[in-house]
Amino acid sequence: xxxxxxxxxxxxxxxxxxxxxxxxxxxxxxxxxxxxxxxxxxxxxxxxxxxxxxxxxxxxxxxxxxxxxxxxxxxxxxxxxxxxxxxxxxxxxxxxxxxxxxxxxxxxxxxxxx
Amino acid sequence: xxxxxxxxxxxxxxxxxxxxxxxxxxxxxxxxxxxxxxxxxxxxxxxxxxxxxxxxxxxxxxxxxxxxxxxxxxxxxxxxxxxxxxxxxxxxxxxxxxxxxxxxxxxxxxx
Numbered sequence: 001x002x003x004x005x006x007x008x009x010x011x012x013x014x015x016x017x018x019x020x021x022x023x024x025x026x027x028x029x030x031x032x033x034x035x036x037x038x039x040x041x042x043x044x045x046x047x048x049x050x051x052x053x054x055x056x057x058x059x060x061x062x063x064x065x066x067x068x069x070x071x072x073x074x075x076x077x078x079x080x081x082x083x084x085x086x087x088x089x090x091x092x093x094x095x096x097x098x099x100x101x102x103x104x105x106x107x108x109x110x111x112x113x114x
Numbered sequence: 115x116x117x118x119x120x121x122x123x124x125x126x127x128x129x130x131x132x133x134x135x136x137x138x139x140x141x142x143x144x145x146x147x148x149x150x151x152x153x154x155x156x157x158x159x160x161x162x163x164x165x166x167x168x169x170x171x172x173x174x175x176x177x178x179x180x181x182x183x184x185x186x187x188x189x190x191x192x193x194x195x196x197x198x199x200x201x202x203x204x205x206x207x208x209x210x211x212x213x214x215x216x217x218x219x220x221x222x223x224x225x
Binding site: 004031033040041042043044045048056058059091095101102103104105106107108 | 214215
């Protein structure tokens with residue numbers, strides 16, 4: 001079946017602009033995660049959805065970052081007033097609800113803030 | 115706190131073995147291992163759970179020492195396809211499957 005998909009694959013924006021990054025999880029996966037990966041580093045947890053609600057958003061760096069998952073499937077990560085330090089690859093992953101389950105990662109969106 | 119991985123990089127000849135270590139400063143109830151090739155998404159390798167349960171692939175083995183808060187990934191008879199960056203991940207908290215990842219170990223297998 002289809003894996004996790006993310007769009008766009010690349011996004012170049014200017015400092016101060018607003019961006020939206022989309023994630024389509026694997027069908028039937030109720031858990032969805034957003035991570036951010038900087039060059040040469042491991043993925044950094046941002047936010048976790050269980051169904052439609054954000055179960056844990058403790059990884060969001062500040063209030064410029066926000067994510068939604070209104071129907072419990074597709075999720076959108078929104079970044080306001082982008083800064084150069086936001087440049088990274090944003091990864092989305094999904095898994096079955098239970099703990100100890102493998103996460104399936106999408107290919108990521110490479111965000112570059114000029 | 116993110117786990118600490120060692121070594122940071124390994125270069126092997128095809129057929130050689132390697133061990134990648136992951137240690138945490140906090141008590142663990144699971145350790146997750148992923149491999150990421152350049153420009154690609156991380157791919158699941160293995161989950162080790164408290165109590166000794168493992169879920170993963172047949173050709174890769176790992177250990178989990180709960181007392182020492184450490185895990186090791188064993189790559190035997192390495193193949194060219196094993197090249198990539200290996201990450202261990204540990205739960206952010208006990209309430210979900212969110213992971214905090216180590217800095218990674220870059221493995222290069224040469225012919």
